[in-house]
Amino acid sequence: MQAKTPTACIVVIGNEILSGRTQDKNVAWLAKSLNETGVRLSEVRIIPDVKQTIIDTVNLCRKTFTYVFTTGGIGPTHDDITSDAIACAFGIELELNKEAAAILENQYGKEKLNAARLKMAEIPVGATLIANPVSAAPGFSVENVYVMAGVPGIMQAMFDNIKHTLTGGAKMLSRTISAFTTEGVIADKLTAIQNNYPEVEIGSYPFIRNQRLGTCLVSRSTDETKLVSAHENIRSMLLAITQEVTEEDLAA
Helix, strand or coil: CCCCCCEEEEEEECHHHHHCCCCCCHHHHHHHHHHHHCCEEEEEEEECCCHHHHHHHHHHHHHHCCEEEEECCCCCCCCCCHHHHHHHHHCCCEEECHHHHHHHHHHHCHHHCCHHHHHHHEEECCCEEECCCCCCCCEEEECCEEEECCCHHHHHHHHHHHHHHCCCCCCCEEEEEEECCCHHHHHHHHHHHHHHCCCCEEEEEEEEECCEEEEEEEEEECCHHHHHHHHHHHHHHHHCCCCCEEECCCEC
16 A cells, blocks of 8 residues: 555754644644655654754655655744754755745845845755745755745645646545444454454544544555444444443545
8 A cells, every 4th residue: 555655754943842742733633634645654763953953854754755844934933943854854055045035025025125025035956946925935845855944824826826736636435434342342342343454554543522432443544445344343342331432434
């Protein structure tokens, strides 16, 4: 399944995420959007605003995954170092991109286009700009690395402008079913079902609802026929234990 489906890694860059001051809202949105494009999110890394860490992480991930998406660190302040780090990761220079500078001048006006704002036009040589219809300052891509803003609304607009350029594979489908039973009760039977359906990923997630223990079972696969069959087996297994079973609609 993984051989047929392009993979992606999200690199979240920012001390504010690691400190807990800011809660990341980009990963879940990107995961769903990538799946709709036929790209499977395989890994997420959260790293600090440290140049060498960004360089090392990007260089490892771009060789491991089909696509790498970074969020954060492309603003006008001193701690926005992502663009410089990406240039270093690829061994290319950072330059004042004329197209990006023109976009910013059009946005702010020549008299208000100060050095801090021009910093957002410093782009690695040869990079392709990613349009930003929200606040103008563009992101960019170099080979399979896409560098985007950390602000959710801006990041989403940037991704919407590049998703058509991604080459996707089969879409990952999923089915979810929940029941008021514990993992210890269903573990052996669930293992047997998983062994019968190696093409289907089956995840077990316990919950507490109204002070009662339950388990949510999520099946995922690019093969709809096998997904449905595995799900029906899980459903039958749960109904043999309890009638308190809740199904969710087919979802990504």
